Amino acid sequence: MDFLVHGPLFWAVICAVLCCIAIIIFWELFSPLHAFPGPPAARYTNIWRALVAASGHVDQTNIEWHRTYGSAVRVAPNTISINDPELIRTIYATKNPWPKSDMYRPNDVLINGVRLSNLFNTQDNDWHDTYMNPIRSLWTMTKVLDMESLIDETLNRFTTKLGAKFADVGNKCMMDEWLGYFAWDVMANISFGKHYGFIDEEKDVKNLIVDSTKGLYYFAPISQIPWLDHLLDKNPIKRIGPKPTLTGVNYAIDVVTTYNRVLGTRGDRAENYLDKYVKLKEAHPKIMDDNQVVNYLMLNILAGGDTTSSTMRAVVYYLSKNTSAYRKLISELDAANLSLPAQWKDIRKLTYLDAVIQEALRINPGIAMIFERVAPQSGFTLPDGRFIPGGTAVGINPAVTNRNVDVFGQDADQFNPDRWLKKDEESDEGFRDRCRKMKDVASFVFGGGNRVCMGRNLAILEIYKLFATLYSLFDIELVNNNHAWKYHNAWFVYQYNIPMTVSRRVKA
Template identity: 65%
Template sequence: MIALVSELSGANIACVIALLVLLKISYESLFSPLKDFPGPFVAKYTDIWRSVVAASGQVDKTNLRWHRTYGTAVRIGPNTISISDPNLIRTIYATKTNWLKSDMYRPNDVLIHGQRISNLFNTQDVAWHNKFMKPIRGLWTMTKVLEVEPLVDETLNKFVSKLGDKFSNGTKSNICPMDEWLGYFAWDVTANISFGRHYGFIDQEKDVDNLITDSTKGLYYFAAISQIPWADYLLDKNPLVRIGPKPTLTGVAYTFDVVGAYQQELARRGDKPGRAAHYLDRYIAIKEDSAARGADLAVDDTQVVNWLMLNILAGGDTTSATMRAVVYFLSKAPAARARLQAELDAARLPLPAQWRDASKLPYLDAVVREAMRHLPGLAMVLERVVPEGGLMLPDGRLVPAGTKVGINPAVTNHDAEVFGENVDEFDPGRWLKRDDESEDGFAARLRRMKDVVEFTFGGGNRMCLGRNMAQLEIYKLFATLYSLYDIKLVNPDHQWKIHNAWFIYQWDMPMTIEPRQRV
């Protein structure tokens, strides 16, 4: 009898599950307000499908293929639409807007001692974000960023010297894993401008304390779980047994240690913050000023860490992704590399190159922008929630309020109307004036391309705060590096490996580095 009841119960449960699945399929196919938006079949019924795509590391290529198949608005989940129209960037990511970030960003929270801590990157609370961004926005203008240029020079000198000593004889035994070394440089620059000290990657020639490895694991987790954020409660944020990588936890713990040690050092010396150029000193000065004035904005060590995490979350990974792209694509395009080096030779820049000089070189600018266009460092849909009133698309379709929508920079960066028919090729020449083009026509075309590519840094008031710093590092690096060295793939036909995990990760870049005579 017990066995029979058990069998009946099991059968009933199976019937209930089957009925629920049937109802779900029927609703999404026949009654959902998004039923007329085309997209992959499975995506209509579950977000798990796009999570699987994200976990594959090829979501940028997949999103692009979907849009080329289904059009400008693709249903990629039961309640999610991906947009490919560059004209809608300013609408969805406007500066003064009630388009809130979706819950896809929540897995980026850190769980410390049972407390879930959001950060300025992922918070959905606009008022909280604006309140705590206001004191530091002015510190990230290019004028203020240039004050830390000597710290960038310090790291850059260390980097090019190490490359020269270790790899520049070009023998087989000294092949450079360029992907690793560009990561070391990007992360050590981030540490130096943030804390006034290096992590030690360049000096020790390795991933110190697994900081890069742990960050990468965290983003691999985030990319997949951000598509089904409810799963994060079962994995990383469950109160019993936490499963999987701990997004940003290593970076947060490291930064708390640095903040505490720096304040102890100031107290021991009897110094006040405000003398050093790095951002830790600047943020401690804000904290002390806030306490002294009894300001409404209460700044404690947690908030200082929160500010610094904006550097750490993106400073190493996104910048190194663009750096790797530049080196790899130039290795695949010897004519472009030769043209860049001719420009650098003609400029005869003092080394390490200074921003004031490097930023004026048109072909260097074209190379960097084209690498960023062709393979943006951030290449997933940046989700927002459609506000009350809905989103009316240019073709007359209405996306209802409450729907999650977003744009992937990797998709808009391959828009043929903006960038020309050869969008799938690496072509720095697209950023230069054509012979048959008027000055006004070129200026308008260039401005349009720049607006679209700079969406790689996000949009509106959630745009990446460190974009000026990233530009400074990248332009200085390549103006210096290609003045000093010839950098080539060991085998010109070799193909690197890429995994998109929100940020782009590239590896397997064996290269030779040979000293060159500056003409």
């Protein structure tokens, strides 16, 4: 017993403990990030934030961390989260942008043993700009409006289905599912000139939504420890776990392969993105081929449906919870006397519709994790004087800046579309400045600088048209106004369990 207590094993344990304590003390005193407070465990391991991401509520946790630790929080051994809206334009610059961190690498797709990046996740800004330039002009609002008739086709199918299946017979509508069907079918129609069939078949066709969701449930925690992806999805022996982008890539490959045979004859219908991308092969032969067309279309498939449906769910949910806002929107739409489906030229200046959608984007951003970038080698000094060394991962979570009370007021945690309206005592100039500042911050959900989401104009068009049309035709309410939805933040924010009643409106 004495040997065990005072022998070599005893002293080995003591030495190991003392070494651990020494390492911790050294790390605390001499770490280049020691000046940044944060959760204690986050100083030593990425496991902590991976577990937080896996919980599905990392946005709320990030908000709480900033309210506890301040404007710059150390969320991992080499990662700083920022809550300073003024730094959005610096970290996410258009000129000399900070590169993306390794967190995006798990979004690569592995095909035939080859790991392929895409426009969303590539860390090479020069590569991104080279392949973005040919299609950049196709995503301006002017070009997106060329396809408004394709959105109208899907809108008509959607409202007809809501009327027949729910409004006319009194069935309960799980609005979370149906808004997903609509968003995905819109994206298919403007991308390929045909619908996936979610609305018509009333289900997730080919498990596209399920597979996409599984991929993001994988991506969210693994992106916090990205080297794990080499052992799981990208290992060369046996791939483990969901394949983050494989379903979307395979679908795009099938569409491009059959394009000339199935979709090449289109009559007088508006051009879709497949048409537009295929034409680019002639104008840009050095970089454009069928593989690149697939690369472009993959982003349409994987990003367009989930992000917009997240905002759509927020609109119907929060309007059902806020009777005053609901009535103001209905009053504005009735006064506008819109032709249906609502046209952009008629709704783009509807003040309260804009306020409702801006507020939904703000309080429930469709993407709500830290957009990580890597600080330049020269490092960066924060406005408060603290220095961030070069190579440090730095980022902002739009869910955090969207609750910034200095920008949005003391009620930043509340759904209040009126914040986007001119106050009685406010000058015109003061209102313009305040509104511009809020929009600059809230629009960060689409990213910033040279990596801003190319589909943001399409998302805005689609969402505004949907709700101008939907609330002109129907009254939509939660089955129980006290009901609370469930949500899971997995990079994209997924909301579930939104049972609603749909009834045809009788205008006064």
